[in-house]
Amino acid sequence: MQYREAGVDIDRANSVVRGIAGLAKPTWGPAVLSEIGSFGGLFDARALGPDAVLVASMDGVGTKLAVARLAGRWEGVGEDLVNHSVNDILVQGGRPLFFLDYVGAGQLERDAVLGMVRGMARACAAHGCALLGGETAEMPGTYAKGDYDLVGCIVGVARRDQLLTGDRVEAGDEVWGLPSTGLHTNGYSLARRALLDGGDLDPAAVHPALGVSVLDALLAVHRPYLEPLWPLVQDRRIHALAHITGGGFVDNIPRVLPAGTAVEIDRRAWTVPPIFHLIQERSGADDAEMARVFNLGIGMIVLLAPGDAPALAARCPDAKRLGQVVRGDRTVRLHP
Amino acid sequence: MQYREAGVDIDRANSVVRGIAGLAKPTWGPAVLSEIGSFGGLFDARALGPDAVLVASMDGVGTKLAVARLAGRWEGVGEDLVNHSVNDILVQGGRPLFFLDYVGAGQLERDAVLGMVRGMARACAAHGCALLGGETAEMPGTYAKGDYDLVGCIVGVARRDQLLTGDRVEAGDEVWGLPSTGLHTNGYSLARRALLDGGDLDPAAVHPALGVSVLDALLAVHRPYLEPLWPLVQDRRIHALAHITGGGFVDNIPRVLPAGTAVEIDRRAWTVPPIFHLIQERSGADDAEMARVFNLGIGMIVLLAPGDAPALAARCPDAKRLGQVVRGDRTVRLHP
Numbered sequence: 001m002q003y004r005e006a007g008v009d010i011d012r013a014n015s016v017v018r019g020i021a022g023l024a025k026p027t028w029g030p031a032v033l034s035e036i037g038s039f040g041g042l043f044d045a046r047a048l049g050p051d052a053v054l055v056a057s058m059d060g061v062g063t064k065l066a067v068a069r070l071a072g073r074w075e076g077v078g079e080d081l082v083n084h085s086v087n088d089i090l091v092q093g094g095r096p097l098f099f100l101d102y103v104g105a106g107q108l109e110r111d112a113v114l115g116m117v118r119g120m121a122r123a124c125a126a127h128g129c130a131l132l133g134g135e136t137a138e139m140p141g142t143y144a145k146g147d148y149d150l151v152g153c154i155v156g157v158a159r160r161d162q163l164l165t166g167d168r169v170e171a172g173d174e175v176w177g178l179p180s181t182g183l184h185t186n187g188y189s190l191a192r193r194a195l196l197d198g199g200d201l202d203p204a205a206v207h208p209a210l211g212v213s214v215l216d217a218l219l220a221v222h223r224p225y226l227e228p229l230w231p232l233v234q235d236r237r238i239h240a241l242a243h244i245t246g247g248g249f250v251d252n253i254p255r256v257l258p259a260g261t262a263v264e265i266d267r268r269a270w271t272v273p274p275i276f277h278l279i280q281e282r283s284g285a286d287d288a289e290m291a292r293v294f295n296l297g298i299g300m301i302v303l304l305a306p307g308d309a310p311a312l313a314a315r316c317p318d319a320k321r322l323g324q325v326v327r328g329d330r331t332v333r334l335h336p
Numbered sequence: 337m338q339y340r341e342a343g344v345d346i347d348r349a350n351s352v353v354r355g356i357a358g359l360a361k362p363t364w365g366p367a368v369l370s371e372i373g374s375f376g377g378l379f380d381a382r383a384l385g386p387d388a389v390l391v392a393s394m395d396g397v398g399t400k401l402a403v404a405r406l407a408g409r410w411e412g413v414g415e416d417l418v419n420h421s422v423n424d425i426l427v428q429g430g431r432p433l434f435f436l437d438y439v440g441a442g443q444l445e446r447d448a449v450l451g452m453v454r455g456m457a458r459a460c461a462a463h464g465c466a467l468l469g470g471e472t473a474e475m476p477g478t479y480a481k482g483d484y485d486l487v488g489c490i491v492g493v494a495r496r497d498q499l500l501t502g503d504r505v506e507a508g509d510e511v512w513g514l515p516s517t518g519l520h521t522n523g524y525s526l527a528r529r530a531l532l533d534g535g536d537l538d539p540a541a542v543h544p545a546l547g548v549s550v551l552d553a554l555l556a557v558h559r560p561y562l563e564p565l566w567p568l569v570q571d572r573r574i575h576a577l578a579h580i581t582g583g584g585f586v587d588n589i590p591r592v593l594p595a596g597t598a599v600e601i602d603r604r605a606w607t608v609p610p611i612f613h614l615i616q617e618r619s620g621a622d623d624a625e626m627a628r629v630f631n632l633g634i635g636m637i638v639l640l641a642p643g644d645a646p647a648l649a650a651r652c653p654d655a656k657r658l659g660q661v662v663r664g665d666r667t668v669r670l671h672p
Contacts, residue, residue, distance in 0.1 A: 008525045010583065010628065033389060033499075034428075042428065042499070045381065045388035052381035053369060058436035058489055060473045092370075092378065100394035102438070102487045135487075137396045140525060142485060147478050151438045151471075153394055153489030163369075163378070189344045189476060247346065292346065 008138045012108065016136060019114045023121045024131040032098070032130045041132035043098050043155075051160040055094030059085055060151045063188040064218070069146055070196065070203065071215045074112050077150060078119025083224035084185050084245070085154035086127050087300065090226050091241035091256070093164040093233055094156035096129035102151040103136045106143035116150055127226055129154070161236075166256035168239040173303045173325040175263055178228075179318050180299030182220035182275055186246040187293040191218060194283035209274050217275040225300045228316045237308040244295040251292065253301055254330045262328020263303075266335050269322045273297045291334065298322070344474045348444065352472060355450045359457045360467040368434070368466045377468035379434050379491075387496040391430030395421055396487045399524040400554070405482055406532065406539065407551045410448050413486060414455025419560035420521050420581070421490035422463050423636065426562050427577035427592070429500040429569055430492035432465035438487040439472045442479035452486055463562055465490070497572075502592035504575040509639045509661040511599055514564075515654050516635030518556035518611055522582045523629040527554060530619035545610050553611040561636045564652045573644040580631040587628065589637055590666045598664020599639075602671050605658045609633045627670065634658070 034042035048054075061081045068077045086096055101120055103113055113136060124131045143149070183191060195214050196203055203214040210217045225241075232238050240256035242249075253263050276297065280290050290296065302312060303325060312319055323335075370378035384390075397417045404413045422432050437456055439449055449472060460467045479485070519527060531550050532539055539550040546553050561577075568574050576592040589599050612633065616626050626632065638648060639661060648655055659671075 010587075041392045042494075043390040043392065045384050045390050045493070048381050054379040054381050054434075054491070056377045056379065056434065056436055056468055056489075056491065058438050058469060058471045058487075060438060060440060060471060062473055063475050063477060066477060098390075098392065100392055100489055102394050102396060104396060104440070104485045104487070132392055133394060135394045135396060137398055137485075138525075139399050139485070141402060141528075142399060142483050143478065149440050149473075149475070149478060149485055151394075151440070151487045153392075153436055155390070155392065155491055157381070158378075189474075192477075251346075 008140070013136060013138060016108050016110055016113050019110065020117045020134065023114065023117045027121050027124045027129065027131040029128070029130060032132060041098065041100065043130065043132060048157050049159070053158045053160050053163060055089040055092045055156045055158050056153065057085055057088040058151070058153045059088060060149060061185050063192060064185055065148050065150060066192060067188060067215065067218045071219060073219060074115025075119035076219050076221050078116040079123040080185050080222040081150055081152045082120050082123035082127070082129070083222040085152050086129070086224045086226050087243045089154055089156040090229060090233070091164060091243050093158040093162045095226065095230060096127050096154055096156040098130040098132035098155055099124050100132055100153045101134035104139055104143060104149040106138070106140050106145040106147055108136050108138055112148065123224070127224065162233060164233065164238065164240055166240040166258055169256065169258055169261055169303050169325060171261055171325050171327045172306070173239055174306050174309050174321055175265060175323040175325060176302040176304070176309065176312055176319050177270060177298035177322045178225055178300040178302065178316055180244070180295045180297055181223045182217055182273065184222040184245070184295055184299055186295065190283060190285065190293055191279050194279045209278055223299050232311060232315060237311055238302055238304050240303040242301040244299055244301060248292045248294060248296065249332050249334070253332045256303070257330045259330065260327060261325050262330060263323060263332045264326055264335060265323040265332060270297055270320045344476070349472060349474060352444050352446055352449050355446065356453045356470065359450065359453045363457050363460045363465065363467040365464070365466060368468060377434065377436065379466065379468060384493050385495070389494045389496050389499060391425040391428045391492045391494050392489065393421055393424040394487065394489045395424060396485060397521050399528060400521055401484050401486060402528060403524060403551065403554045407555060409555060410451025411455035412555050412557050414452040415459040416521050416558040417486055417488045418456050418459035418463070418465070419558040421488050422465070422560045422562050423579045425490055425492040426565060426569070427500060427579050429494040429498045431562065431566060432463050432490055432492040434466040434468040434491050435460050436468055436489045437470035440475055440479060440485040442474070442476050442481040442483055444472050444474055448484065459560070463560065498569060500569065500574065500576055502576040502594055505592065505594055505597055505639050505661055507597055507661050507663045508642070509575055510642050510645050510657060511601060511659040511661060512638040512640070512645065512648055512655050513606060513634035513658045514561055514636040514638065514652055516631045516633055517559045518553055518609065520558040520581070520631055520635055522631065526619060526621065526629055527615050530615045545614055559635050568647060568651060573647055574638055574640050576639040578637040580635055580637060584628045584630060584632065585668050585670070589668045592639070593666045595666065596663060597661050598666060599659060599668045600662050600671060601659040601668060606633055606656045
């Protein structure tokens with residue numbers, strides 16, 4: 001018995017790894033000291049600057065991968081993972097330095113893996129982030145052929161005096177929302193069941209309620225908010241940011257609220273995109289469930305002093321004022 | 337339809353996350369500035385010291401998880417992942433700062449997840465490494481109930497003048513090996529097929545050739561080499577280290593060989609542990625295949641000048657001299 005017969009092909013895996021190296025290397029700036037093939041990535045810490053705090057986050061793209069597989073489109077989920085991660089450290093006041101990825105699969109198919117990596121490399125390059133390293137693992141038995149998990153770890157840097165901890169949030173602050181492009185990377189288990197499992201919708205056909213196909217709506221790439229928000233973070237004009245991921249407003253906004261504050265949000269302040277209505281219609285999920293699982297069209301929440309709102313609106317023309325910070329017990333109240 | 341019916345239970349997942357927080361927090365030293373619940377982990381870069389290079393690596397434990405599941409023992413694979421990662425940055429000259437983990441599953445079972453995290457926290461604490469953050473993901477459909485993937489990202493630090501790049505390796509250096517505890521985290525797809533899939537071996541019974549059960553042999557925890565080797569790395573007494581993972585000697589040692597050198601290894605210099613003989617016997621894999629898939633009892637290779645060998649032997653009484661560096665074309669020659 002060769003290892004190949006046990007479902008693991010080292011030669012094929014090595015060929016994929018060489019392809020990855022070619023995609024990752026163009027993202028390396030002068031701070032990257034390693035060569036692909038070494039055991040770990042090297043990043044020059046002198047690039048951090050004084051009073052630096054490292055900000056790190058680990059995440060996956062979840063079952064959006066199953067939609068990518070259905071469509072045979074892999075680059076988007078690579079971008080999704082990086083953009084999601086960039087947002088996760090942005091809300092702490094960090095900008096990205098480097099990113100590492102892990103692709104687990106029943107069998108590493110060259111097109112799928114290199115597609116994901118191409119997407120990650122593109123999103124990394126767009127954010128000045130080095131795709132520093134990664135791992136691919138063939139685990140036949142754990143994953144079926146064609147099934148993947150895609151995991152990323154981002155490490156960024158914040159200046160200590162620019163950290164966003166929520167401690168500057170106070171009653172009277174305004175609550176603004178930045179539109180999402182769709183589900184971003186959350187709620188796909190429910191969305192897939194509602195839209196894809198019935199067999200009565202052609203996922204590739206333009207859906208009248210959406211104006212695009214179900215696949216296009218579901219695979220819209222996670223929006224990164226670094227570029228518009230970074231100057232405001234640097235100028236300390238933002239009191240807190242909340243990335244609206246799994247748990248929606250209800251679970252994510254309280255994470256940045258100091259004791260004694262709460263948030264009131266007017267549901268009529270923005271239009272929930274049609275993809276969410278379609279999911280609700282076909283799943284029968286109630287409003288509370290929808291609000292806890294999905295971002296409902298708002299991917300990033302910004303809390304700031306009223307005087308700084310014009311600066312936000314100038315940088316983010318599509319930002320919407322959703323409500324305000326009030327006195328309270330770290331909850332989110334949705335009206336009506 | 338509630339999200340729960342789609343296979344994802346946010347409340348149960350949140351309860352697991354709270355358990356994780358309680359295990360991770362004791363690993364946090366004064367450099368950790370974040371609180372669990374924030375979106376990303378914060379690590380004070382002033383702790384790095386001057387001329388610091390960050391060393392990062394991402395990895396999984398592979399299908400050793402399937403053996404852990406069979407045995408219902410989860411802590412060991414958590415330790416495996418951390419120890420593997422610690423070794424991966426040690427070979428670059430780095431010591432660990434912080435670690436992030438990802439647990440993917442069809443369903444997050446509290447005992448399994450907290451077991452893995454308990455193991456990771458223990459191994460992190462043993463290495464002065466902060467378990468800084470992580471992510472758990474329920475992906476019913478991708479993973480069957482009971483199936484897991486466990487992925488970790490380690491970030492460490494090296495002093496620039498202590499980086500191990502292999503450039504100091506030269507003909508005449510000695511090649512030493514440090515024993516592994518078993519398979520460490522590689523070759524489990526083949527090992528499982530050889531030992532567990534036949535149904536003719538009771539994996540929990542003491543096997544006469546092993547002196548322990550097959551499960552005990554397969555689940556032996558990946559040995560970390562930081563503690564014995566670190567003083568020698570700091571004193572620049574080591575020219576290169578190679579962590580023997582997937583690919584065995586043949587693929588891993590050349591990664592640290594400069595052009596014009598090769599390595600000769602005497603196969604009789606150490607005794608291959610019985611677990612590998614049993615796997616070979618039952619799988620029919622040939623010697624070349626075995627050498628490429630498994631560490632065969634040697635988990636870490638040390639290349640150093642003959643004059644420094646006594647210092648290594650003093651710190652690692654079980655180290656064995658395996659051969660020498662010669663002139664050549666970056667290959668590993670196994671004799672006889």
